[in-house]
Amino acid sequence: MKELKIFGIVVVFTLALYWGVEPFAHGQMHKHVEGHGLVYDGSADIEEASKEKKEAKKAFWADVKKIAALKGDATAGEASYMMCAGCHMDGAANMGGVTPPSLDHAGAIYDKNFLIALIKDPAMATNVDHKYPNGTMAHPMGSVSAMVSAPQDIANVVAYLQAKKAGEVTPKEAFTEACGRCHANRYGKLTQLGEVPKTKSNIKTGQDIDALKYAQKVATEQAALADYLGTLPPDLSIIIRARSEHFLHTFIENPQSQLAGTAMPRTGLNHEGMEKVFAYLEETGDPSKPLREETGPKVLLFFFIFTALAFLWKKAMWKGHH
Amino acid sequence: MAHFEKANSIGEWLDQRLAVNTLKRVMQTEYWIPKDINFLWAMGMVLAATFGILLVSGIFLLMYYQPNIDTAFDSVNYTIMSEVGYGWLWRHIHGVGASIVFLIIYIHMFTGIYYGSYKKGRELIWLSGMGLFVAFSAEAFSGYMLPWGQMSYWAGMVITNLFSGGSLHADGLVEWIRGDYVPGQAFLSRFFMLHVLLIPLAIIGLIVLHFGTLRIPHVNNQEGEEFDYKEAAELYKAGKVKESKVIPFSPVFLSKDIFVMGVYFILFFYLVFYHFGFAMDPVNFDPADGLKTPAHIYPEWYFLWSYEILRPFPTDPGLIAFAFAQVIFFMLPFLDRSPNVAPASRRGAFKFWFWAMLIDMIVLTFMGKLPPEGIWSTIGLVAALAFFVLWIALPIITKTEKKL
Known part of the structure; x- marks a missing residue:
């Protein structure tokens, strides 16, 4: 079968071409970063740290480990949590560049070790301590050390979060709480201030004053964020198509691993949190996926039948020609 | 005016006025194709079909696309992808089609080179085909500008920069092409016009020319054999199909084309539904930003x-x-x-x-x-x-x- 041989050659060259410009080229272009399975024990931080910082980081994460071993008392933690709730509340105002996020599902979507580390030292925990050369007190959450600092106290607050702030969480809530204070998602109609409110324009003037007021508020919030972080964090509407899943996963786990020096803090998502955030990113960034998966097999089936019939027709037409 | 008899059927009525029977004979049933061919000879029709798919999907996309630097990105990525029913399907078909059409063009070209189908008498087939290659390249490039993502912007920047001619510093020419110092609204509008009007018109014209150039020298065959088409055609018409070296374009050649197309469509739609990433670069899902050069262009x-x-x-x-x-x-x-x-x-x-x-x-x-x-x-x-x-x-x- 000469024709099959020719077909084989075409296929081999086509596959070689594909391999070269896709998997091979992309493998060479992007450095490979291993994930750590969403275990937040500081091992990556210590490894990356400069010589001067290595010891401090080792000590910090060793302390975190010790606190994690303590048994937290959720009831006692509730009292201390009241201090957290002073800032982490609905309608909170921007504090030092960023609005404190809601902690309604903190126990469900964030890792326990990460929460302990965060209360102990927010800059170290989120691996952005390089942005605070004068110490964590300059961090918007730096004052936490003045409120909750005793190891048992930290363990209690985390126990409280895990017991009482851990209800069922939707993908949208997970995104809003973990990412939404810095990143908008315009396809999901989310700004840094939360959901875009429904407003009505004045029928006589055609102007929507409430929408304009809201836009001004968003612009103000974004300006504060950009001043604090150095740049306005990107809108995440279709980030799921702009970056590979592996990149996003390792980046969220430890932003410094993919983009050294970035102002993005680690968010400390656990498996459930990560899954929910990805579900939301997929919802806004790749909404056609369910319909695509449903339609694909039908279209392919059609063309298989089409091809089979075409083959029979060809056979009939060429009968007696050879 | 010519004298017209009463027609007894629609076919006859059309034949009186348009000579459809002659057309059918000349362009199909007695348009002779050599018999000694393989599936690579179907690539021309596969290309025509792919162009048809690009044209139809493009028309659907055109109904919602907005050639404005502020709204282009979201009109593609939001309006078409999530608000328009099956908009995502048309977009993926268009994107995959634009990429895969080049694979077929290259196969078609290298088939021509391998079998010497550009030789004496067939030069115009080759030249018009190369004209199509250039037109398709321009069409692909102008289309790539339209989603106004990072790759659109920076590819537009880099490619238009080539026209400065290095040391010639023809910056005026670059500005003239862009309509601005950097790619902006004027740039997007004109590439939109090129993509949806001027270049498609050129492509259609060139396709007609390309088919026309085939007519007199005839399609090449696997051995490059030169033979008497008239004689072979007479043999075929006399019923000696086995001995004849030719087959009619329709239905014999076409039946094989359609089968090859079927195989091709299976691959094509597999890519559309399950493997479209290669045709839609991730970088282009970041909106155009003149202040942020992507790491790799x-x-x-x-x-x-x-x-x-x-x-x-x-x-x-x-x-x-x-x-x-x-x-x-x-x-x-x-x-x-x-x-x-x-x-x-x-x-x-x-x-x-x-x-x-x-x-x-x-x-x-x-x-x-x-x-x-x-x-x-x-x-x-x-x-x-x-x-x-x-x-x-x-x-x-x-x-x-x-x-x-």
């Missing part, structure tokens, strides 16, 4: 080989090399000095030339996407030089080729 895969001919050299020689690469394929019928019309396998040194050229272009394609560092730059430079050596060698090795 590279063209789509089908331009990589010529990009790699530009890249390894200093600016001026690079541009000359690039210009050379763009036009040299047009010269093929005149640089090949051998009178033999035969598959490359029977043509001595040309056989090696063919495979060397094919492999060299694939190597250039690989290197064109990789960052120009270390060993990759060296391989790229060698492959680019090899490209020139091969073209310089072509007239020499074909001149000395033994006549078959």
Whole structure:
């Protein structure tokens, strides 16, 4: 079968071409970063740290480990949590560049070790301590050390979060709480201030004053964020198509691993949190996926039948020609 | 006016006025195609079908696309992808089609080179085909600007910059092409016009010309055999289909085309539904930002080989090399000095030339996407030089080729 041989050659060259410009080229272009399975024990931080910082980081994460071993008392933690709730509340105002996020599902979507580390030292925990050369007190959450600092106290607050702030969480809530204070998602109609409110324009003037007021508020919030972080964090509407899943996963786990020096803090998502955030990113960034998966097999089936019939027709037409 | 009898059927009525029966005979049932062909001869119709798919999907997309730098990105990524029913399907068909059409074009081109289908008498088939290649390239590039993502913007920047001509510093020309100092609204509007009107018109015209050029020299066959078409056609019409060297375009040739198309469509729609990422670069899902250059800027895969001919050299020689690469394929019928019309396998040194050229272009394609560092730059430079050596060698090795 000469024709099959020719077909084989075409296929081999086509596959070689594909391999070269896709998997091979992309493998060479992007450095490979291993994930750590969403275990937040500081091992990556210590490894990356400069010589001067290595010891401090080792000590910090060793302390975190010790606190994690303590048994937290959720009831006692509730009292201390009241201090957290002073800032982490609905309608909170921007504090030092960023609005404190809601902690309604903190126990469900964030890792326990990460929460302990965060209360102990927010800059170290989120691996952005390089942005605070004068110490964590300059961090918007730096004052936490003045409120909750005793190891048992930290363990209690985390126990409280895990017991009482851990209800069922939707993908949208997970995104809003973990990412939404810095990143908008315009396809999901989310700004840094939360959901875009429904407003009505004045029928006589055609102007929507409430929408304009809201836009001004968003612009103000974004300006504060950009001043604090150095740049306005990107809108995440279709980030799921702009970056590979592996990149996003390792980046969220430890932003410094993919983009050294970035102002993005680690968010400390656990498996459930990560899954929910990805579900939301997929919802806004790749909404056609369910319909695509449903339609694909039908279209392919059609063309298989089409091809089979075409083959029979060809056979009939060429009968007696050879 | 001509005298018209009463027609007894719609067919007859049309025949009286349009000569549809003659048309059908001339263009289908008595348009003779050689019998000694393989599935590669179906690529022309596969290309025509793909162009049809691109045209139809493009028309659907055109209903929602907004050529405005503030709304273009979201009109594609939000409106079409999530608000328009099956908008995502049309977009993926259009995107995959635009990429895969080049794969078929290259297969079609290399088939022509392998079997010597550009030789004496068939030069215009080759030239009009190359015209189509250039028009499709322009169509692909202008279309790539439209989603106004990071790759649109920066590819637009880099490619239009080429027109400054290196040391010539023809910055005025670049501004004239862009309509601005940097790609902006004027740039997007004009590339939109080119993509949806001017270039498609040129393509349609060139397709008609390309088909026209086939008519007199006839389609080549697997052995490059020259035979009397009239005689072969008479034989066929006399019912001696086995002995005849020809088949009618319709239905015999077409039946095979349709089967090949079926196989092709299975691949095509597999890609559309399950593997479209290769045709839609992730970088282009970041909105255009003139202040943020992407870490890697590279063209789509089908331009990589010529990009790699530009890249390894200093600016001026690079541009000359690039210009050379763009036009040299047009010269093929005149640089090949051998009178033999035969598959490359029977043509001595040309056989090696063919495979060397094919492999060299694939190597250039690989290197064109990789960052120009270390060993990759060296391989790229060698492959680019090899490209020139091969073209310089072509007239020499074909001149000395033994006549078959």
